[in-house]
Amino acid sequence: MAVTLEAWYMDSSEEDQRKPHRLYPNRPVSLDDLRKLGVFHWKLNADIYETDPELEQIRKDQGYSYMDIISIHKDTLPNYEEKLKMFFEEHLHLDDEIRYILDGHAYFDVRDKEDRWIRIAMSKGDLITLPAGIYHRFTLDENNYTKAMRLFVGEPVWKAYNRPADDFDIRQKYTASLQGS
Numbered sequence: 001m002a003v004t005l006e007a008w009y010m011d012s013s014e015e016d017q018r019k020p021h022r023l024y025p026n027r028p029v030s031l032d033d034l035r036k037l038g039v040f041h042w043k044l045n046a047d048i049y050e051t052d053p054e055l056e057q058i059r060k061d062q063g064y065s066y067m068d069i070i071s072i073h074k075d076t077l078p079n080y081e082e083k084l085k086m087f088f089e090e091h092l093h094l095d096d097e098i099r100y101i102l103d104g105h106a107y108f109d110v111r112d113k114e115d116r117w118i119r120i121a122m123s124k125g126d127l128i129t130l131p132a133g134i135y136h137r138f139t140l141d142e143n144n145y146t147k148a149m150r151l152f153v154g155e156p157v158w159k160a161y162n163r164p165a166d167d168f169d170i171r172q173k174y175t176a177s178l179q180g181s
């Protein structure tokens, strides 16, 4: 089980979003680089998610009072194609996005400070937090399946604001937080 998270700069090809879209040669992005963008990662044991004390501690420390589980597969998710299309539109949220992969695989793409796409490969046991105001998107990979826990502080708000949302206070706050990092 890899403790680290693999991430890389993406190519600009319009080919299938589910492909890795690496540059050649590959340009990896470290966990430290991700942290500077406000993106944080934990590796947990997803086999025991229902009773995991480590997950409990994170939820307590971070105030993640809400959780639900979403299974993203053509046979389980209503309006599967429509939802995947929506998830892959570049957007931001007014709150942090917190996702814990319980099974399968997925990609989160985030913009770096220079507006380049970074692809983050998520698999079973990866918990990630994306800060409010960061432009990002989500896709399945070529396995076409993931099951994820969605966590939230308080009552969940799933509203996504597609780019451009540069005038939003949360976007300004996020870009200001990057200064000097």
Ligand SMILES: CSCCC(=O)/C(O)=C/O
Pocket (backbone or CB within 6 Å): 070, 087, 097, 099, 136, 137, 138, 148, 150, 160
């Ligand atoms: C893994 S949950 C579906 C993706 C989602 O909710 C979102 O906002 C992606 O950016």
Ligand SMILES: [Fe+2]
Pocket (backbone or CB within 6 Å): 091, 092, 093, 097, 136, 137, 160
């Ligand atoms: Fe999102």
